Amino acid sequence: MQFTVHTLSRLMDGISAMSISTKGIVIETKSVKKLYTWQIQSQPPAILLGKITPKIQVFTPESSFKIRIQGCDLDAAQFELQKLWLSSHVNKLTQSIAKLESLLEKRYLSHGLLLTAQKMTSELAGYWLNWSLDKRFERHLAQTRFTLEEVHTWQQQDIDEFREAYIKKQLRDYEGYFDSVASKPLTMAQRRACVVVDERQLLLAGAGTGKTSVMIAKVGYLLNAKLANSEQILMLAYGKDAADEMQQRLKNAYFSATCRTFHSLGTYILGKVEGKPPTLSQLCHNEKKKLQFIHDTLVSLCQDRAYKQRLLQLLRAHFEYKKNESEVDFSASSVVRLVKQFSDLISLYKQASSLGSLQNLETEFEDLLSVFRPVITEYQLYLNNEQTIDYDDMINRATKYVKEGRFKSPWVHILVDEFQDISLVRAELVKALLGQHTRSHLFAVGDDWQSIYRFNGADLGLTTNFTHHFGSSTVMQLDKTFRYGQDLLDLASHFVCQNPQQIVKQVRAQSVPDVPSVVITPEMSANAYTLVIKQIAMRHSGHTSVMILARYHKQLPSKEELMLLNDQYAQLDIIAMTFHAAKGKEADFTILTGLDKSSVPAVRQKDQIIEAFLPMLEAYPNAEERRLFYVALTRAKRQAYIMSPSEPSVFIKELESQF
Structure with a gap:
């Protein structure tokens, strides 16, 4: 296709000639001849009607420029220009949209796929959506361009509707x-x-x-x-x-x-x-051996006078050790507490080290860590000599x-x-x-x-x-629980969500029981739960599971007592476990015992260094203890019996206020 360059272009722009072929547009000046291929042109050249003379506008990724022309059929020229441009670009459009449609049809519109679609359509839109397609090409391209425009202009509502x-x-x-x-x-x-x-x-x-x-x-x-x-x-x-x-x-x-x-x-x-x-070290599985190892390591390290002095200073400052004592009594309760602390700290220290978060902690607790670091060094040497590792390694x-x-x-x-x-x-x-x-x-x-x-x-x-x-x-x-009734669900959900940091969930129970799912009963003696077990046995003749739950092991019946109960009530399957151990378990009936005010929520003296190594503590009081009690509450499929002692937990009082 040949265009005649108008005299004004020659005079004002220095263009002497322009030719168009299947390769692109060639512009000639007195000093240079340059080819603008169809591939680099961001949209088809446009024929414009100027006030004096028509122009052809050429679009490149960086800019666009206009050349005055004369002596041609403008409609025919526009058609041919689109045709030549399309020949270089249409395959990429159709293939990209076909690939996109295939992905959208076969896969959920995930965040990653949405990002891919938006990136793809954004790139294509710059080439295809800023000009009018000649009607003679619509039969082949109208639907493809429509899909491109639709996806490119998606709003959040469109995305939600497409996903749905x-x-x-x-x-x-x-x-x-x-x-x-x-x-x-x-x-x-x-x-x-x-x-x-x-x-x-x-x-x-x-x-x-x-x-x-x-x-x-x-x-x-x-x-x-x-x-x-x-x-x-x-x-x-x-x-x-x-x-x-x-x-x-x-x-x-x-x-x-x-x-x-x-x-x-x-x-x-x-x-x-x-x-x-x-190979895992035995110290991973045997806490007693691990504590003994730390104890023996401290004894060995104290052969160094400087280390012994640092240990004594630490014991006096943080573990209530006798201030005038010049030797370490390794049987003292304060040393036993220190050994337990070091046992807990080994794993947390390794985790913090792997996450790169030790620096501030080492500055804050230098007096303690200066005593601890030689212990963990000896611990790691022991593992290496054993050719074993621990869980953190x-x-x-x-x-x-x-x-x-x-x-x-x-x-x-x-x-x-x-x-x-x-x-x-x-x-x-x-x-x-x-x-x-x-x-x-x-x-x-x-x-x-x-x-x-x-x-x-x-x-x-x-x-x-x-x-x-x-x-x-x-x-x-x-949104639906199959384990317990709506009344227990309402009670437990309200209880746990007193902490505003918990995510509120809209959950319904599958069943609405005929009898209350939660029963609060006085605990008049240490083994009052046996009276509840007797009631359950009298009311239910078929095989029935019963779970006795407490905050601590010491509050639960012994193995011998459990064996006697199971022998006495053959139709019952009676087990006992702590609140923590019960997570993920369920039984027809549960009996929560040991709920005195000094046990639930647990009142423990906080160990500052252990707390510092753990994830940040929540601001809401007893947040984790509240969740733990929620776990215990929600183990029962039929009924949860809550034994209320003479000085009950504040959690019991809170539940009673909801009845």
Whole structure:
């Protein structure tokens, strides 16, 4: 195609000639000849009607320029210019939109996919949405351009509607699957948690809401929808029993995925990198041996006079040791307390070191840490000589290997149970695994109302501020409990949510019981719970489970007493455990005992250095103790009996005020 350059362009712009071909537009001046290819032009050249003479405007990514022309059919020229430009650009548009449509049809509109779509359409929009398409091309391109414009101009309402349409389609397509994957059909909230597949997803699952059923169903959905294969799915649980249960339930449902605890995951990673699985030190499993090791280490270190003086100063300053004593009495109660503190501190110190948060703590507690550091050095030398590791070494080394790329993670989907119990160091391992894949998925299932392990480093903020720690995410809730009645649900929910930092959840119970789910009864003697057990046995002839719960082991019946009770009431299965141990368990009836005002909430003298190494303490009084009592309250499927002593816990008084 040949244009004649108007005289004014020659005079004002120095352009002597212009020619157009399938390659692009060639502009000639007296000194240079330059080709503007169709590929670099951001939209088709436009024919403009000037006041004196028509112009052709050429668009490049940096700028645009106009050339006056003469002697041509302007409509025909505009058509040909679009045709030539389209020949270089149309394939990229159609292929990109086809790929986008395929992704949007096959996958949930996750935050990552939305970002990809917005980036893709933003780039294409600069080329395609700023000019009018000739009607003769509309038959081939109108729908493609419409899709581009629609996605490019999405508002939040459009995004929400698109996601909802996808969810409803998947719910229809997999209705039969969700009806049969568990022992009873999944609820709508459970189904939605399965079909929403965001890169980062938190499912808040209260007590008895069927979280394990959702996790198993989620795996099955990923496999059936061909969003992942079994080798790409990792399920993480905290205890071996929970991991084994998930593995068995997967097997029963004919699904396959990797189920591990964090510790077995660490063992696996170290075994893969180092060629053999690590050996755990006996000090990990035997607290008595660990305390003895620390005791013996202190005795040995005190052969150095300077160290002994630092230890004595520490004991006098913080452990009420006799001020005039010049020797260390290693049998003294203050030394026993110090040994226990050091035992607890070893793990916390290692975690803080791996997270790079030691500097301020070492400055604040230099007097204590100057005594402690030689102990942990000896501890680590002992492990090295044994050729063993402890649990902290396991997680820290596993994280290091993943970050360095020495371990290649096959897992694209990671599902974590009891997420409210996760610590920062474990979160770092999960993040490192996720970071190995361009598109990875975390499905975290937990309940901030049941976060009771801060003393082990569990950081509730990882759940309550999930998006802050893990990036843009979807947060969902399960809305129905199957364990207990509506009255217990109302009572327990109101109780735990007195702490304003707890996430408020809208949960309903499946059943409304005929009799009260919570009974507060006087505790007139130390074994008054036996009278409650007798009442339960008289009213229920079939096999019935009973759980006796207390804050401390010493408040529970002995093994011999339990054996006698089980022999006396053959139809009852009676067990006893602490509030902490009961988490994740359930029974037909529970009996909460030992609820005097000095036991619940627990009143402990705070150890300043241990507190400093733990996640930040919540401002609300007794926040974790309140959650612990909530856990104890919600173990009963039929009735929870609360034994009220003569000087009852303030928690009992609070519950009584709600009746």
